[in-house]
Amino acid sequence: MTGAFHLDGKPSVTAEGTEMRSYYGRPIIKDPVWTWEIPTYLFTGGLAGASAVLSSAAKVAGNEKLARTALYLGAAADVVSPALLISDLGRPERFHHMLRVVKLTSPMNVGSWVLFVSGGASTTAAALQLLGRLKPLRAVASLVAAVAGPVLATYTGVLFADTAVPVWHEGRHELPWIFGASAAASAGAAACMFVSPRDAGPARRVAVAGVLAEGALMQAMELRLGTVGEVYHEGAAGRFSLAAKGMATAGAALLARRGRKSRTAAIAGGALVCAGELCLRWAVFKAGFQSARDPKYVVEPQRRRVEQHGTNATTKPGGETL
């Protein structure tokens, strides 16, 4: 926000119930400037990455139909992903500046290269599959996509964690795992929607396992985060979090119980899981904004750190650092 003020109005209250010292309750760090494209990309990128793996695995298992469907779904998601990312840029015509350097200290730079490689590979494989030509090249492209795919699905966890946003940075141990599990769930679920139940066994298993793993990991993260994690129960993040849990669980249950027999159930279950996983990405995204906006999430853990371990950010007279 430039110029205009967005004061919360009410002062932050510490865990001890006293009013926390802040500068007129204003945030200390800036809100992310990312818009709707980014959480949507977290979903499509994850879908693309995990679909590439599912496709290759199905191919090895001799399940041609599933392999082809997952390949096409992944390629479609790989086409949408860069479009979303470019649209979010402040200067979209300069998108190629992402690839003017190779920079391992920047998760976004690494991610751009991973998307470039894995998206290029998966769309190449899909195009060759569609045309029925150049089988050896298609096999190589599929393999590249399957190896790069899991990185595409998980690096976004590092992307968010490598910021000063407390709920993202403190969640750095779990975020790549959560996004990976969520990616598996959505790839499996999407394939269930487009493949006959006769051939969708592996996709169904991946979807159900993904939902279970994602739910457990999310729970573990919230438990470990403590106060910092309370944003997952408040405001928009709280609503998205609830919607994610509800839809993903319902979808997974539907897939597990009826997805084997009924095509309708498979489509409904797959759609519910996909919607749930999209909501999960939105929950994480929104949680970051809520965490950045309230200075207590920035100040309190840092103040505790200072009091418990002492730091050198401030120097008191007499040379003592506190």
Add this chain to the structure above:
Amino acid sequence: MNLLQDLLEPTAGPDGWDAYGEEQKERVGFFTDTSVCIGCKACEVACKEWNLIPDDGHVWTGNSYDNTGELSANTWRHVAFIEQEKPLHANGDGGTGLRWLMESDVCKHCTHAACLDVCPTGSLFRTEFGTVVVQQDICNGCGYCVPACPFGVLDKRHLAPAPDLPAFAKEDGRVWKCTLCYDRLKGGDEPACAKACPTKSIQFGPLEELRERADARLAKLGAEGWNGAQLYGRDPDDGVGGFGAFFLLLDDPEVYGLPPDPVVTTRDLPQMWTNMLAAAGALLAGVTALALIGGRR
């Protein structure tokens, strides 16, 4: 891969600075001594004038004399005003009337700068003076540096585009922040804010020299018993390796809207990448296993 090396084996110097070799200049910075700030905002004005920063609205906040609010894409010096009832002296002398604190905030030009690390285009770079600057012809407005900065310094400029931008650009869309007047440094001049400061609250110079000056000042204020006097960002051992622009404050940092223990989050990056590779491996193995074990149906 200078930055990566600096991440794995941090040196005392600013990340990326050593690459200059012969071209390297003495590291310079600011020492902002808030004990002599009178809140005139000459620094804000001088900065705006010199750097051609656009107007961003006239807002009345009701927060003492602060109508600027925060550092942003269009505010590279921000004077904070705090009215508090606190004795002037640590021992309680000086009454409990109004104590009016003023502090001119600015980009910290960190030794280990998160914005510089995470910038995916290389737009943010370390200058030969050890400062951190955004190259406006490279920045594509990805916004990653904005939440990466532990001080909330950088922001995207949403105002109408300047004449030098392409016609289809709806807004400027790039991030902007203090350059420590890189152009003036190149010409051998001190930054505009320091030049304009009438009380020498903003002091510019070689960082080492500023640190010595600050130590002497803190010792003096300590001896005189000033309440809450402390240096902020002076020590090279803090979470960002010390600030290139550091402060003398008269209360704890959070009172001024500053983080009490800022850290550069990229210091955890090696572990985060390892963790991610494990997650990616688990995803690959898990999906493959679930596809191969069990029936087709």
